Structures are given as C-alpha cells and as structure tokens.
Amino acid sequence: xxxxxxxxxxxxxxxxxxxxxxxxxxxxxxxxxxxxxxxxxxxxxxxxxxxxxxxxxxxxxxxxxxxxxxxxxxxxxxxxxxxxxxxxxxxxxxxxxxxxxxxxxxxxxxxxxxxxxxxxxxxxxxxxxxxxxxxxxxxxxxxxxxxxxxxxxxxxxxxxxxxxxxxxxxxxxxxxxxxxxxxxxxxxxxxxxxxxxxxxxxxxxxxxxxxxxxxxxxxxxxxxxxxxxxxxxxxxxxxxxxxxxxxxxxxxxxxxxxxxxxxxxxxxxxxxxxxxxxxxxxxxxxxxxxxxxxxxxxxxxxxxxxxxxxxxxxxxxxxxxxxxxxxxxxxxxxxxxxxxxxxxxxxxxxxxxxxxxxxxxxxxxxxxxxxxxxxxxxxxxxxxxxxxxxxxxxxxxxxxxxxxxxxxxxxxxxxxxxxxxxxxxxxxxxxxxxx
Amino acid sequence: xxxxxxxxxxxxxxxxxxxxxxxxxxxxxxxxxxxxxxxxxxxxxxxxxxxxxxxxxxxxxxxxxxxxxxxxxxxxxxxxxxxxxxxxxxxxxxxxxxxxxxxxxxxxxxxxxxxxxxxxxxxxxxxxxxxxxxxxxxxxxxxxxxxxxxxxxxxxxxxxxxxxxxxxxxxxxxxxxxxxxxxxxxxxxxxxxxxxxxxxxxxxxxxxxxxxxxxxxxxxxxxxxxxxxxxxxxxxxxxxxxxxxxxxx
Numbered sequence: 001x002x003x004x005x006x007x008x009x010x011x012x013x014x015x016x017x018x019x020x021x022x023x024x025x026x027x028x029x030x031x032x033x034x035x036x037x038x039x040x041x042x043x044x045x046x047x048x049x050x051x052x053x054x055x056x057x058x059x060x061x062x063x064x065x066x067x068x069x070x071x072x073x074x075x076x077x078x079x080x081x082x083x084x085x086x087x088x089x090x091x092x093x094x095x096x097x098x099x100x101x102x103x104x105x106x107x108x109x110x111x112x113x114x115x116x117x118x119x120x121x122x123x124x125x126x127x128x129x130x131x132x133x134x135x136x137x138x139x140x141x142x143x144x145x146x147x148x149x150x151x152x153x154x155x156x157x158x159x160x161x162x163x164x165x166x167x168x169x170x171x172x173x174x175x176x177x178x179x180x181x182x183x184x185x186x187x188x189x190x191x192x193x194x195x196x197x198x199x200x201x202x203x204x205x206x207x208x209x210x211x212x213x214x215x216x217x218x219x220x221x222x223x224x225x226x227x228x229x230x231x232x233x234x235x236x237x238x239x240x241x242x243x244x245x246x247x248x249x250x251x252x253x254x255x256x257x258x259x260x261x262x263x264x265x266x267x268x269x270x271x272x273x274x275x276x277x278x279x280x281x282x283x284x285x286x287x288x289x290x291x292x293x294x295x296x297x298x299x300x301x302x303x304x305x306x307x308x309x310x311x312x313x314x315x316x317x318x319x320x321x322x323x324x325x326x327x328x329x330x331x332x333x334x335x336x337x338x339x340x341x342x343x344x345x346x347x348x349x350x351x352x353x354x355x356x357x358x359x360x361x362x363x364x365x366x367x368x369x370x371x372x373x374x375x376x377x378x379x380x381x382x383x384x385x386x387x388x389x390x391x392x393x394x395x396x397x398x399x400x401x402x403x404x405x406x407x408x409x410x411x412x413x414x415x416x417x418x419x420x421x422x423x424x425x426x427x428x429x430x431x432x433x434x435x
Numbered sequence: 436x437x438x439x440x441x442x443x444x445x446x447x448x449x450x451x452x453x454x455x456x457x458x459x460x461x462x463x464x465x466x467x468x469x470x471x472x473x474x475x476x477x478x479x480x481x482x483x484x485x486x487x488x489x490x491x492x493x494x495x496x497x498x499x500x501x502x503x504x505x506x507x508x509x510x511x512x513x514x515x516x517x518x519x520x521x522x523x524x525x526x527x528x529x530x531x532x533x534x535x536x537x538x539x540x541x542x543x544x545x546x547x548x549x550x551x552x553x554x555x556x557x558x559x560x561x562x563x564x565x566x567x568x569x570x571x572x573x574x575x576x577x578x579x580x581x582x583x584x585x586x587x588x589x590x591x592x593x594x595x596x597x598x599x600x601x602x603x604x605x606x607x608x609x610x611x612x613x614x615x616x617x618x619x620x621x622x623x624x625x626x627x628x629x630x631x632x633x634x635x636x637x638x639x640x641x642x643x644x645x646x647x648x649x650x651x652x653x654x655x656x657x658x659x660x661x662x663x664x665x666x667x668x669x670x671x672x673x674x675x676x677x678x679x680x681x682x683x684x
Contacts, residue, residue, distance in 0.1 A: 010539045011551045019464040374573035419571045424485035427492045435513050435640035
C-alpha cells in the first residue's frame, strides 16, 4: 500500500479531549508561577500579606516553633473548611429553592469583584515592581473595560468561547495568586484540608456537593457555577451522516427529547451562573466573604454517551455528544454508531470546576516560592493526578472530586523533591556527574 | 547569570527537543500524554534513587583519595535501576498497545502502524530526556539569575551552566533515541539492540566520571557526544531498515 496515502491513524485523534483540558490547567499554573516569580523577587519575605478568612485564627510568624506553626495552620484550615461547608450548604439550599437567577447574578458579581478588585490590586503590584509607566486614569479605564468584558463573558451563554475560556483562566489565576499570599504552613495544610473536604463533600451521602449534583441531575439542569468546559471534539468519521449528536445524562439513560433545548442553551458553551469567589476582609477594607464555587470546583462532571450496554469495563464515560443548537431531537438513541470504547472517545467535552484550577495553581505557586525544581515535580504530579481522576471517572461514572488525588500527589512530590531529590541532584551536578 | 544567558543555556539543552516536540509530538495528543507520563516515570525513578542515596551523600573525600569509587557505584546503581525501569515501561507499553488495538478494532479504524509505534517510543524517550535535562540542568539555572556566574574548578574554562547544558544535550539525545532502539529491540526480539541500550547508557554515565579529574571535561564531553552520535546513527539505521522491510513485505 502506498505509504503516502495511509488513512488517518488512530493516534491522530485519541486523547484529544484530555489535552484540551490539560492545556488551560497548564497555562493557569504557568501564569501563576510567572506572577509569583515576578512579584516575590523584590520582597524576599512573604510579600504582601493579607488578612483573610483563612488566616483569621492565627497569623504565622517566622519565629514560632514548628509545633506552633502546625497548630496554627490546622486551626486556620479548620475555620476555612467550616466556612466553606456552611456556604456550600447555603448554596444547595438556594439551588433547591430554585433561586437560579439569584445565583447567576451572584456569579457575575463575584467575577466582577475578582477581575476588578483582585485583578486591579495585582496589576498595581506588577506595575510597581516593573516600574511600568502608566497613569491612573488610563489604568482605571483599561481595568474597567477588562472587568466588564469578563463579567459579560461569564454571564452570557453565547459568548465567544475562546474569550470565555481565557477569562475563566484569568479569574483562576488571580484567585490562586491571592491564595499564595497566605503564610506557608497555612497554605499547605489548607490544601490538604480542602482535598479531604472535597473527598467528603462529593462522596459521602450527606455531602453538600453530592446533594447538589443529584438535585441537578434529577431536575436535569446544569448547576450554576463557574466551570471550565473544554471544547468538544467533533470526530467527522464516526458521527452519523446527518451530523447529529446527542447528549445523555450519564446517570440515567433517559432519552432526552423533552428537556433538551434549555439544556442546550445552558450548556452550549458555558455553565456560567454562580460562583463565589472566596475573599474575606481584605486590606482594602471590603468585608465580603464569599466562597469559591464549591459545587463545581470539585466536580469533574463528565457526561457519557453510552450507546451499547456491553463491555462496561471499557465503556466510555467521558464520551459526550454535544448537541447543535439548531438540531431537533426527535431521534432517540437509535444510532449505534455513536462512540463507545475507552474513556477517550472522540467526541466529548470534559468539564472542570474553576476551584480545581485555583487550588492546583496555588500548589504550584507555593512550590515556586521555594524553587523551580519543586515546580516541575509538582506540575507533573498534578497532571498525573488529573489523569488518574479522569480514569477513575471512566470506571465509576459518577461525579468525582478532582482535588484529592492531584493535591495529595502534589504535596507528596513537593516534600519528596524538597527533602530528597534536590540534594541528590545538586551533589551530582556540581561534580558534573550525570546519567 | 543574566536572563538572556539563562534562556540561552536552557535552549542549548532543550532546543532540539523543543523542535522535535513542536514538529512531531504536538500534532498528536496521545504523544503529548506519553511524554508527560514518561517524564513522570523517570522523575519517580530519580526520587527513588535520591531516597536510597540520601544517607550517603555528600561523600566524604579525604584530599588523598578522590571520590571515584562511591560515585561510580552511584552511577552504576542508578543506570541499572533506570534500565530495569525501561523494561517495565516496555511491558506497560505492550499492554497499552493491546488496548489501543482493541479500541481501534471496535471503532473500525486501522490498527497502530509501525510508524505510530515508533512515534510512541520516540515520545517515551523524549520524556526521559526531558526529565534528565529539566532536573539536572534547568532547575539549577533559575536560582542563579542575577549578576555573576559560577565556575567549577575542575572545569574552569567555561561557566558551570554551559558545561551542564552541553552534557544535558548529549544525554537528551542518547535517552530519546535509545528508547526507540530499545522498543524496537524488544518488539523484534533482537538481542543486539536490547543490549546496546543499557551498554550505551552505562558507558555514557561512566564517561561523566572523567569530569571528576581536573580538566577532565575537555575529554569527557567530546566522548559523550560521540556516544550520542553513535546512538543517533544506530537508531537511524535501524529505523530505515525496519521501514524498508515493512514496505517490501
């Protein structure tokens, strides 16, 4: 057979969706690392320190003993997790009472706060550090425009997807940088505490996030939240000829005919609506305490389009067929040509909550404050954790928390690198011994 | 060193990998995933080795004796461990290949071509090379930004960072292409190829011991590049032969 005309190989398409979610996560982490390097070069201490909910119980002092720091950090994290739990339950209540509009407006508002205030403050830091010549009026105008476009992007459904995704990444980066300003021990213990909370909230029967997901599924609505949704991959080979694709809710294999249209509208590009950024009384004097969108943050809610009920072990929970808005949905799940196979179906969109972005980037940002070797190690660990979570998603086919595996792996690799690897590598390299 | 110099050193060590990545690997998402997993695997191997040798480093050397012996044991053990890991990597890859072939059958696409398999091997090798370059060379660059640079007495002709980037480049080449040779050797059951890879790795590792002697890097580095060239040529010959064979079939 003539090698020049070989048909498209399997390797061309497989794994595409995973890359589409890995790329923004990597970009967000990269931006946070850059911010941390730029802003923490000048002030060698922990830079601008902030009073937030997370440091309300104890503010760390470098002269305390290790045991004191650990106790203080635990106290801080406990307070933070408690606040997060309360607010999440509040959100579940609101969702239950169908206050979706309120949640949606609230999300737009919190996007405004993050982009406008946190973004503005960080921009001021950067301008101060780099001695960038800009006057106050120009700065305000630019910031205002930037913020307004961002709010619209997260608010409106049919916004250009690239800009929307860009703004979500920016929001994640800003909040993540803000969190890295916390004292060191508090940050690490907080990360572990959030990972454990996430595990409990999504998997335990009484957990708020699990309730939220079940509510959303039973009503077949989308959860109002700031969620990053990777663009779906359309595979031209295996989609049936009329180009129609169907979406199924992965828990129940109902035929979706009826409630489709609004789902389509809601989900076509974005699941905008509510998120709350977690801020607390900031130095600037605003005293809000909102939470990072708890619900979505922890859910890697992937929806499956499973056609055949056979071989469940290789079934495709990550496959999701997206609907075209114009399509009519008379056809039931009749077309068996839709995808099955491993969880790397060729047409599927993975959704990752913004809170996951934030906490991954906080971990990497904190690692950057020590050294770049830890950054590389933690980056690989987080990506591996994300991959493992996606694989588990393929097995269990229910909403899974995206934080625990990645964060715990990240923290483990940070410790191992800092304690073991660095010494080894430096010793070898100094003597120019490599293998 | 200045930022410009730092970027230069980084590109010196990783430039060819970057172009390989952009040209070949970024086109296929699966290969990107392979590179990432491979890098993770080799990072874990480095961590394990670091854990094992933690208690013994730094070696106490009296002025009379040098640290030849302990370092050679260190390199020997590390190379043996990594080569063992390579076999494990091959086993995992075999299983993955079966899964992918089954998937291809199910969605009625063609199975993996020979070039596909070689590309996966290349991606795996690149992960190994990148892990080496990043951890042995790049991660030492960033703390050193600022005025002045650093020289090692044993190799005082060039800044330390330049030397380490050059060594890293040689090793990246060796690692990237030996994975292709190794996978091919395991697939075909070719003993020669299977043995050449560990031998080359070991020889390259031992060659860096030459750097312990004063002025040793003048000899060590060119020899290292000879090994890298040899790996490249052997890989090229092998791939050419294999492709020609499969085409004639």
